Amino acid sequence: MRETLAEWRPAVDEAIADLVPREIDDEHLETFFGEPTYEYDSAGIQRALSDPLWELLDRGGKRWRAVLFLVFVEGFGEDPEEYLHYACIPEVLHNGTIIVDDVEDEATKRRGEPALHHIYDQDVALNAGNAMYFLPLKLLTQTQADLPAEQRLAAYEMLMDELNRTHLGQGMDIYWHNEHEVDITTDQYLEMCACKTGCLGRIVARLAAILTDQPADVEQALATYAELTAVAFQIGDDILDVENSLGRAGDFGKEFGNDVREGKKTLLVIHALSESNPETADRLRDILSADTNTEDDILEALAILEETDSVEYARERALDIAATACAELDTLPLDDETDRKLREFTEFVIDRDV
Amino acid sequence: MRETLAEWRPAVDEAIADLVPREIDDEHLETFFGEPTYEYDSAGIQRALSDPLWELLDRGGKRWRAVLFLVFVEGFGEDPEEYLHYACIPEVLHNGTIIVDDVEDEATKRRGEPALHHIYDQDVALNAGNAMYFLPLKLLTQTQADLPAEQRLAAYEMLMDELNRTHLGQGMDIYWHNEHEVDITTDQYLEMCACKTGCLGRIVARLAAILTDQPADVEQALATYAELTAVAFQIGDDILDVENSLGRAGDFGKEFGNDVREGKKTLLVIHALSESNPETADRLRDILSADTNTEDDILEALAILEETDSVEYARERALDIAATACAELDTLPLDDETDRKLREFTEFVIDRDV
Structure with missing residues (x-):
């Protein structure tokens, strides 16, 4: 290598x-x-x-x-x-x-x-x-x-599985952006990440397993590792957007308060909604579903996320998911060097500042 | 049936x-x-x-x-x-x-x-x-x-062929719309139709052949029949847009002068450009590439198409292509009733008024 x-x-x-x-x-x-x-x-x-x-x-x-x-x-x-x-x-x-x-x-x-x-x-x-x-x-x-024909067919059927679920995930995500009253659960948010971001990770893993002719349980374990790492990555992305907007991280290359502007129902938002009193929760919903936001609106939304310790909550969840991802590696017949690289990679996707 | x-x-x-x-x-x-x-x-x-x-x-x-x-x-x-x-x-x-x-x-x-x-x-x-x-x-x-696995694989590989060419066709078509100086040949226009519209026809044909386990030459002949019928259909569509705009056909359900507005480089346009003097050809190019057109602009473009007998030219080409499509049917092991239906269908796609 x-x-x-x-x-x-x-x-x-x-x-x-x-x-x-x-x-x-x-x-x-x-x-x-x-x-x-x-x-x-x-x-x-x-x-x-x-x-x-x-x-x-x-x-x-x-x-x-x-x-x-x-x-x-x-x-x-x-x-x-x-x-x-x-x-x-x-x-x-x-x-x-x-x-x-x-x-x-x-x-x-x-x-x-x-x-x-x-x-x-x-x-x-x-x-x-x-x-x-x-x-x-x-x-x-x-x-x-x-x-061989068997591998080609296995690859195509895998791709059809995963590319279909990608569109389910994207469908949930954009539908949630557009609606004011979307009462989604944490598990539905994580499913959206698993579909939208995770399926491309699963394609990476399953394609490698299929083309090198691994048994089904190895393909499945590697897919789970890649899927959960991608979910952790997505949560890391949501955290970075907020941290950067709060001036706590490096230049993220995105606009200030981008996710709030887009009305994204992130894990941080779901947590803040459940931890706030009804008026504060309604105010957060209003800001997220508004067509345009002032800078003050964005700052108010960020403050609600901060007061409810949403960043810390999301980071905990991401770490849990990353740990579950790495546990899959224990079952896989990978050499030590690869195993180490993959664990580092999973750690990196949460702790990165770009 | x-x-x-x-x-x-x-x-x-x-x-x-x-x-x-x-x-x-x-x-x-x-x-x-x-x-x-x-x-x-x-x-x-x-x-x-x-x-x-x-x-x-x-x-x-x-x-x-x-x-x-x-x-x-x-x-x-x-x-x-x-x-x-x-x-x-x-x-x-x-x-x-x-x-x-x-x-x-x-x-x-x-x-x-x-x-x-x-x-x-x-x-x-x-x-x-x-x-x-x-x-x-x-x-x-x-x-x-x-x-059976063989049919699944054959179907997937066929779909990847055809769906790729669909995007080639669409790519050519929209690129041509957006450019003023596009000097395309009749054969390039027909290729665009064969890719953009014809490939979906080919999918219909090849899927039927694959799933009923026909030999390769039958799949190929049926695909050619469907592709060429789709090309004839596309030319029919372009003719109808002009005829309807000239008040010669029924309600086509589209806006007046739609293709001119969109700047489509149809077979009629290619013919008119080659049959006009340089000034008239330039004027037609200008109207087609303009961001907005007045009603007079549209009428002027339609008049140029009319003066150059472009509708007649396009109809001749469509009839030729339809005849080639039907010639493929001669080689196919279809029952008489189906053969008759398909010939009627190909005739219909050119002569329809909706």
């Missing part, structure tokens, strides 16, 4: 460039998509698919999903260099969801620059994001000479 | 309701998506997925893709009643693309009522549309007890 995880990024990007080259030509289109019935417009496809994808990737990102996949593969005793193409699958899917989420959330920024639908027209950005849901899935077929 | 094609609609809708019930409860979610890690919010999922889907389906639509699939299945000597669930796959995919396309095109109306993103928030509409890309695909796994 390369010395540090960050060293994988150029190799991952090269593999992504095999899937979606920076310069698209007819030869690539014919190889990847098959002979046209009439004639491709490679210049148009370049602008509609490749340019938006590389615009986003070139802004940075740590390629965590690809790297985690490669760590899993190595942990099962295989050479990760030989699995680089498959590492693109969760990575491109993830970047596709980013583009679509930004359209859905009407986000203005992404990685410090304008969101993609502000650079390209919204229709181009959206179609590119959606294309990124299917482009990487075709890799399993494209490289089918290498992959 | 039921007496008329329209009689299938209630049965198709029942099958769709098995996939996405009008009333979603925890039991359905657990059966279809599996046990939750924590707890589903069935009320939220009802509002985020089921309500938008049924809002669209209940407005009408002929379920052509489902019915065509059932006609193919019967043509291969199988009982269509036993394939109703699979008929949902192309139908739900198609309706998902409608929701997403309407967001991309910023459409205001759909089937005579407000587009879905004007009824629900855009984020909810978009997520529901995207979910409809994956919900039906899971049916192949869900009903896996009935379907």
Whole structure:
């Protein structure tokens, strides 16, 4: 394995460039998509698919999903260099969801620059994001000479499971944003995280297990590890948004009070609602469901979260979930070095300040 | 087979309701998506997925893709009643693309009522549309007890082929709308139709062939029939938009001069550009690429299309393509009754006035 995880990024990007080259030509289109019935417009496809994808990737990102996949593969005793193409699958899917989420959330920024639908027209950005849901899935077929039919089928059925649950999670989340009176439970919030964020983690884990031919119980345990780590990550994200808005963390690269503005029903909000008196709870609901908020509104909402010790509560829950995630590792046939890396990774997703 | 094609609609809708019930409860979610890690919010999922889907389906639509699939299945000597669930796959995919396309095109109306993103928030509409890309695909796994592994894999690999090309087609189309100087060829326009509209036809055909276990050459010939019929249908659509705007056809349910407003590079436009003198061609390009058009602009563009006999040209091309589509039927082992129905269908898609 390369010395540090960050060293994988150029190799991952090269593999992504095999899937979606920076310069698209007819030869690539014919190889990847098959002979046209009439004639491709490679210049148009370049602008509609490749340019938006590389615009986003070139802004940075740590390629965590690809790297985690490669760590899993190595942990099962295989050479990760030989699995680089498959590492693109969760990575491109993830970047596709980013583009679509930004359209859905009407986000203005992404990685410090304008969101993609502000650079390209919204229709181009959206179609590119959606294309990124299917482009990487075709890799399993494209490289089918290498992959037995059983593994291809197992991978497709796994992907259909998880990509369906992703949309359930996103559906719950955005529906909750839009409603004033949403009385969700902690478990429903965690389910939303498990679906929306966790399923992509499960794809990383299950794909690594399927492609290295692990038994079902190993695939399941690794999936649970990845899912719960992703849930802890999501809670960490919610905590960071608040801490950063309170001036307690580093530059988070997001706007001040972003989650409050979006009306997100985070674990912190659910806790604050249950710990506040009815008037305070109503006031918090009002601020979250308002179409626009003043800076004072945001500060008031943050103060309610603070008074109810919501950050501490959320951190406790995240730590519990992370511990449960790591307990799954005990059952897995991974080498010591991989086991250590994964435990560090899970610790990092909660304690990070960016 | 039921007496008329329209009689299938209630049965198709029942099958769709098995996939996405009008009333979603925890039991359905657990059966279809599996046990939750924590707890589903069935009320939220009802509002985020089921309500938008049924809002669209209940407005009408002929379920052509489902019915065509059932006609193919019967043509291969199988009982269509036993394939109703699979008929949902192309139908739900198609309706998902409608929701997403309407967001991309910023459409205001759909089937005579407000587009879905004007009824629900855009984020909810978009997520529901995207979910409809994956919900039906899971049916192949869900009903896996009935379907041998080979057919499941063949179906998934076919779907990945076709859904990727769908996004190529949509990418070309919207990129062309947004650009002033797009010098596309007739063959590139036809390729866009073959990808964007034709691939869904190919899914209908190839799914019917795969699930009834036809040899590869039959699957291919049926796919070509369906693809070319869809291309002819698309050209028919472009013709109808112009004829209706010129007051020559019935109520097409679309706005006056819609395609000109959207800046669509249709076959009619490509022909008119090549048949006009440079000034007239430039004027047509200007109108098509303008952000807003007056009624006079639209009338001017329509006049240019008329002077260059573009409607007649497009109709000739559509008829040629339809004839090529029907020639594929000669090679197929379909019963006479099915053969007749399919030839009528192909004729209808060009000559329809709605």
